[in-house]
Amino acid sequence: MLQRQAGLxxxxxxxxxPPRMLARSLADMRRVNRLFGWHRPVMRAVQSLFASSGHCxxxxxxxxxxxxxxxxxxxxxxxxxxxxxxxxxxxxTVLAVGQRHTSRTQRIYWVGLxxxxxxxxxxxxxxxxxxxALHHFDDRDAVSLLAALAGAAxxxxxxxxxxxxxxxxxxxxxxxxxxxxxxxxxxxxxxxxRAYTADEAVNLARSAGWRHMQIQRLxxxxxxxxxxxxxxxxxxxx
Numbered sequence: 001m002l003q004r005q006a007g008l009x010x011x012x013x014x015x016x017x018p019p020r021m022l023a024r025s026l027a028d029m030r031r032v033n034r035l036f037g038w039h040r041p042v043m044r045a046v047q048s049l050f051a052s053s054g055h056c057x058x059x060x061x062x063x064x065x066x067x068x069x070x071x072x073x074x075x076x077x078x079x080x081x082x083x084x085x086x087x088x089x090x091x092x093t094v095l096a097v098g099q100r101h102t103s104r105t106q107r108i109y110w111v112g113l114x115x116x117x118x119x120x121x122x123x124x125x126x127x128x129x130x131x132x133a134l135h136h137f138d139d140r141d142a143v144s145l146l147a148a149l150a151g152a153a154x155x156x157x158x159x160x161x162x163x164x165x166x167x168x169x170x171x172x173x174x175x176x177x178x179x180x181x182x183x184x185x186x187x188x189x190x191x192x193x194r195a196y197t198a199d200e201a202v203n204l205a206r207s208a209g210w211r212h213m214q215i216q217r218l219x220x221x222x223x224x225x226x227x228x229x230x231x232x233x234x235x236x237x238x
């Protein structure tokens with residue numbers, strides 16, 4: 001078992017990360033998401049959590065450059081009559097990149113906020129998503145984050161991230177060398193070393209008070225945690 005190295009730092013987390021290198025690294029992440037199709041299972045999970053055909057709101061926490069937000073804004077027609085996505089990130093450069101990347105749609109609203117300090121009232125959005133971010137938090141902060149995500153969601157939460165393993169580390173180490181960004185060369189392997197396994201993610205969610213959840217292993221490299229609110233989410237269409 002590859003031991004987790006929570007004390008490592010990813011360069012893209014630094015406020016003074018060079019904007020051009022950071023933008024290239026975010027583009028690398030979009031390419032990997034397209035290559036492996038990581039957004040498709042997330043969107044299926046989000047759709048399964050909606051219980052009405054009304055106007056649906058999704059909060060995408062740690063949205064990065066917004067490729068998942070954009071996919072949901074464009075690709076969640078059922079059961080929703082319309083979809084509004086609130087994309088949130090704390091890094092100012094990442095926010096700017098995300099706003100540019102998603103500028104052609106009016107269904108995405110960007111906000112700058114710390115994922116660990118969500119200012120949303122309880123149950124104020126239908127579904128909360130959080131992709132590729134949990135590994136940035138130590139155990140205690142990860143539990144706090146998962147509790148905050150569940151608190152904001154009326155219907156449920158979908159969290160997905162890399163799975164820590166020697167195979168994941170070897171694969172990411174090779175793929176990262178195809179990038180032109182030194183940030184990707186460094187951060188790709190570091191993100192795997194910091195990542196949680198699927199079993200660890202379940203334990204964190206339990207500590208955060210999640211009760212109705214399921215874990216899906218998305219091949220050898222990734223997992224997805226789906227938490228449904230209790231009581232079940234029902235609403236008449238508006």
